[in-house]
Amino acid sequence: DKLHPEDFQKAMDAMRDHLYGKADVYEIEYRIKAKDGTFKWYYDRGRITQYDNGKPAFLAGIVFDITEKKETQLELEYKNRILSEISSIDGLTKIGNHRTLIEHLNAEIGETSRTSSPLSIALFDIDDFKKVNDSKGHVYGDQVLVDIASIMKKSIRGTDFVGRYGGEEFMVIFPNTTLSVASKISERIRQAVEDYNFVDGLRITISGGTSQYNNETITELVHSADTKLYTAKRNGKNQIVSDTKF
Helix, strand or coil: CCECHHHHHHHHHHHHHHHCCCCCCEEEEEEEECCCCCEEEEEEEEEEEEEECCEEEEEEEEEEECHHHHHHHHHHHHHHHHHHHHHHECCCCCCECHHHHHHHHHHHHHHHHHHCCCEEEEEEEECCHHHHHHHHCHHHHHHHHHHHHHHHHHHCCCCCEEEEEECCEEEEEEECCCHHHHHHHHHHHHHHHHHCCCHHHCCCCEEEEEEECCCCCHHHHHHHHHHHHHHHHHCCCCCEEECCCC
């Protein structure tokens, strides 16, 4: 009962693999409860050296206390995980950053190429955001970015991915989604932003452009959505323009 419950099965598996010849040695790291109630890490390595009528009779090995080493390793893994999260998340809005968006989009294009499933994206831009910063200040502008990121996260599906593309631009990736469906979700996002009660009652709107993947490069796909976005801007803003090739 001193062996940590999470380590019991892997310890038994390691021993069983050695007994049945699947591994040359028995080798495992596990935790044992100490007298003070804490768990200590141990490295255990051994092998069967004697048999009696074909059955294991003697197991020789070594056991080391590796608690300090293991704690250092776990701390390093934790720090690396935090650094990885920081490098993939936009510091202000806490959604994916530009690099993560491109990596995610590249992965989805690979999946689409393999399965022939549809893939769509949308690019959004906050209308007249410079005026917001100029009239209200950058602190207010930052809060608008945070609020819109939150609205987008709440408006998309669990399979979709949203990130800050740069500045006041956002991207949503819609896996396994046709242009028609992506455009409807994009319109839902646009409407949610328009209906949102921003600080000081300022009216904020967004424009967007949607495009569906058609075996082009990432640059070409994003450019297609970007072209639709700026068509929406020229047409009066606060609207979604969809690709017309589908």
